Amino acid sequence: xxxxxxxxxxxxxxxxxxxxxxxxxxxxxxxxxxxxxxxxxxxxxxxxxxxxxxxxxxxxxxxxxxxxxxxxxxxxxxxxxxxxxxxxxxxxxxxxxxxxxxxxxxxxxxxxxxxxxxxxxxxxxxxxxxxxxxxxxxxxxxxxxxxxxxxxxxxxxxxxxxxxxxxxxxxxxxxxxxxxxxxxxxxxxxxxxxxxxxxxxxxxxxxxxxxxxxxxxxxxxxxxxxxxxxxxxxxxxxxxxxxxxxxxxxxxxxxxxxxxxxxxxxxxxxxxxxxxxxxxxxxxxxxxxxxxxxxxxxxxxxxxxxxxxxxxxxxxxxxxxxxxxxxxxxxxxxxxxxxxx
Amino acid sequence: xxxxxxxxxxxxxxxxxxxxxxxxxxxxxxxxxxxxxxxxxxxxxxxxxxxxxxxxxxxxxxxxxxxxxxxxxxxxxxxxxxxxxxxxxxxxxxxxxxxxxxxxxxxxxxxxxxxxxxxxxxxxxxxxxxxxxxxxxxxxxxxxxxxxxxxxxxxxxxxxxxxxxxxxxxxxxxxxxxxxxxxxxxxxxxxxxxxxxxxxxxxxxxxxxxxxxxxxxxxxxxxxxxxxxxxxxxxxxxxxxxxxxxxxxxxxxxxxxxxxxxxxxxxxxxxxxxxxxxxxxxxxxxxxxxxxxxxxxxxxxxxxxxxxxxxxxxxxxxxxxxxxxx
Ligand SMILES: Cc1ncc(C[n+]2csc(CCOP(=O)(O)OP(=O)(O)O)c2C)c(N)n1
Ligand SMILES: [Mg+2]
Numbered sequence: 001x002x003x004x005x006x007x008x009x010x011x012x013x014x015x016x017x018x019x020x021x022x023x024x025x026x027x028x029x030x031x032x033x034x035x036x037x038x039x040x041x042x043x044x045x046x047x048x049x050x051x052x053x054x055x056x057x058x059x060x061x062x063x064x065x066x067x068x069x070x071x072x073x074x075x076x077x078x079x080x081x082x083x084x085x086x087x088x089x090x091x092x093x094x095x096x097x098x099x100x101x102x103x104x105x106x107x108x109x110x111x112x113x114x115x116x117x118x119x120x121x122x123x124x125x126x127x128x129x130x131x132x133x134x135x136x137x138x139x140x141x142x143x144x145x146x147x148x149x150x151x152x153x154x155x156x157x158x159x160x161x162x163x164x165x166x167x168x169x170x171x172x173x174x175x176x177x178x179x180x181x182x183x184x185x186x187x188x189x190x191x192x193x194x195x196x197x198x199x200x201x202x203x204x205x206x207x208x209x210x211x212x213x214x215x216x217x218x219x220x221x222x223x224x225x226x227x228x229x230x231x232x233x234x235x236x237x238x239x240x241x242x243x244x245x246x247x248x249x250x251x252x253x254x255x256x257x258x259x260x261x262x263x264x265x266x267x268x269x270x271x272x273x274x275x276x277x278x279x280x281x282x283x284x285x286x287x288x289x290x291x292x293x294x295x296x297x298x299x300x301x302x303x304x305x306x307x308x309x310x311x312x313x314x315x316x317x318x319x320x321x322x323x324x325x326x327x328x329x330x331x332x333x334x335x336x337x338x339x340x341x
Numbered sequence: 342x343x344x345x346x347x348x349x350x351x352x353x354x355x356x357x358x359x360x361x362x363x364x365x366x367x368x369x370x371x372x373x374x375x376x377x378x379x380x381x382x383x384x385x386x387x388x389x390x391x392x393x394x395x396x397x398x399x400x401x402x403x404x405x406x407x408x409x410x411x412x413x414x415x416x417x418x419x420x421x422x423x424x425x426x427x428x429x430x431x432x433x434x435x436x437x438x439x440x441x442x443x444x445x446x447x448x449x450x451x452x453x454x455x456x457x458x459x460x461x462x463x464x465x466x467x468x469x470x471x472x473x474x475x476x477x478x479x480x481x482x483x484x485x486x487x488x489x490x491x492x493x494x495x496x497x498x499x500x501x502x503x504x505x506x507x508x509x510x511x512x513x514x515x516x517x518x519x520x521x522x523x524x525x526x527x528x529x530x531x532x533x534x535x536x537x538x539x540x541x542x543x544x545x546x547x548x549x550x551x552x553x554x555x556x557x558x559x560x561x562x563x564x565x566x567x568x569x570x571x572x573x574x575x576x577x578x579x580x581x582x583x584x585x586x587x588x589x590x591x592x593x594x595x596x597x598x599x600x601x602x603x604x605x606x607x608x609x610x611x612x613x614x615x616x617x618x619x620x621x622x623x624x625x626x627x628x629x630x631x632x633x634x635x636x637x638x639x640x641x642x643x644x645x646x647x648x649x650x651x652x653x654x655x656x657x658x659x660x661x662x663x664x665x666x667x
Contacts, residue, residue, distance in 0.1 A: 067519075067525075071489045071490060098455065101455070101491075135427065137376065138437055140441065307658075309658075311435070312424075314648070315435075315649050316435060320653055
């Protein structure tokens with residue numbers, strides 16, 4: 001990952017994977033706040049399908065770290081109730097394809113409680129889940145539906161990319177008085193980086209500039225940060241200087257950072273692993289053109305997934321989701337003033 | 342009592358199911374198949390006993406551990422193998438993988454990676470059978486883990502109130518991934534829940550293929566005659582890990598695994614047939630060798646078959662005309 005963003009911390013740092021950094025946040029907050037408890041399928045004995053909760057059972061006991069039946073809708077509903085009655089539940093949903101099972105509790109109840117009760121009740125829950133399209137996952141196991149949740153007011157949505165953000169954002173999420181959906185990228189779990197020790201938070205709703213440049217802004221999130229970064233390196237060799245804005249939060253959206261960057265570069269591309277139709281790319285493109293239309297040197301370009309279900313076979317997956325080449329080609333066309341293909 | 346020929350057929354089918362999983366594991370190790378395996382080894386008697394008792398027009402719906410149901414219901418091994426390998430000639434053209442298939446030509450309603458999701462679908466197919474007066478019976482295979490999904494409860498209630506011709510075959514292999522049934526269900530046998538929906542629930546030895554056959558036959562006859570749904574809790578065990586790469590030992594005792602291996606459904610029928618002098622040991626070996634070599638041949642062909650093109654096909658999302666049934 002690019003070096004542009006310096007961690008704003010003093011004190012000790014530890015090198016770890018995103019997976020471990022998320023665990024650090026859970027451990028830290030469970031030790032500090034007795035109200036925090038964790039539940040989900042295979043999270044206790046097994047330590048979670050992706051190892052994020054490994055060791056928590058041993059450290060905090062089976063009252064606060066619970067394996068559950070396969071009951072996603074119930075899990076989210078119970079979390080809402082537990083939160084209303086004074087706890088701070090953190091639920092693991094094994095992958096984002098299962099979020100549709102929880103829709104009613106999540107978007108009609110958790111997200112609306114505070115508003116619909118006239119501000120009398122808040123719902124401090126965190127729903128962690130994995131997302132990412134890859135071969136072999138197929139139509140029920142490898143979606144990127146994060147963009148769909150932007151539609152629903154009342155939810156906060158975070159997508160950590162670096163391990164430091166994994167810890168910092170998750171810690172903020174647990175402390176937040178609202179329901180927070182945390183999307184964890186399949187492609188990033190294993191990526192290592194320095195993570196500050198101790199009480200380290202990253203505010204929800206603040207994007208990060210990962211790489212500075214003057215010719216073009218790429219706005220992206222999640223696993224696509226890796227491809228955007230690779231594309232930026234390649235574009236640099238072709239004389240194009242790319243700035244990368246990592247959203248980190250989809251809701252609230254940090255319009256200020258996005259617009260500041262695009263106002264400088266005057267060219268914008270939005271890259272996302274989710275479908276372009278009705279998704280992250282369409283929302284951000286709209287925000288950019290509404291605010292900066294007359295400053296732009298070209299249309300806001302979108303590079304996202306095709307509007308198909310995530311397939312199983314490798315060539316079909318490759319055709320569906322953005323790759324470095326697609327990003328580079330789109331950037332070249334934009335800079336050369338050609339219409340997006 | 343079942344004929345020797347029928348029992349030999351079931352024995353051969355169980356070997357086929359097992360051989361398929363072993364081949365898949367080999368291909369998984371070589372990264373020639375995509376996604377995870379979900380081995381059916383150890384549970385063969387359920388799929389084979391159930392499907393052998395059905396008529397060709399009857400339907401089944403399956404789940405993530407679905408290869409056994411597919412083969413036992415009549416899937417073509419080559420096309421199934423191709424699908425696992427993401428090949429164009431697979432049942433789903435490489436789009437779905439082994440967890441996402443459906444083909445009404447052999448009565449396969451579909452399977453999916455979302456636990457429990459096919460249970461209402463199977464129940465709806467049973468509703469259609471009732472409405473059409475087709476005398477079809479629908480089998481809904483599900484794991485013990487699926488019993489705690491909301492839609493499963495809703496579907497079973499429908500089957501109860503509308504007396505639908507559906508058989509819920511719950512393969513209780515004692516675990517859902519790493520979580521034991523004891524931890525996720527507060528009653529001893531999930532079959533007890535059937536009573537709450539208003540139909541019969543039975544707990545049976547899922548490693549006894551002849552028993553599974555007989556119980557399915559009885560439930561199917563009842564369903565066909567308008568007697569409504571049946572719930573069969575088949576006690577069984579998966580020998581392997583939950584998915585490829587899971588040794589299956591972190592959350593299960595070695596002795597438990599060994600004990601269940603001794604209850605091997607294939608060994609059981611084989612020994613019985615041999616004791617009755619209806620099968621020679623040599624015959625069994627030949628039967629087994631033939632199945633394994635058929636799979637080798639199928640695998641070779643699948644490996645040589647084309648991958649889909651690196652294209653997305655937006656036209657494939659919507660159907661242009663009604664397909665599937667009929
Ligand atoms: C709705 C849903 N939740 C979670 C998962 C992840 N998962 C896949 S298989 C499985 C366990 C299923 O157990 P069971 O139904 O008993 O079937 P078995 O694997 O034992 O055959 C889990 C939790 C999923 N695929 N779908
Ligand atoms: Mg099970």
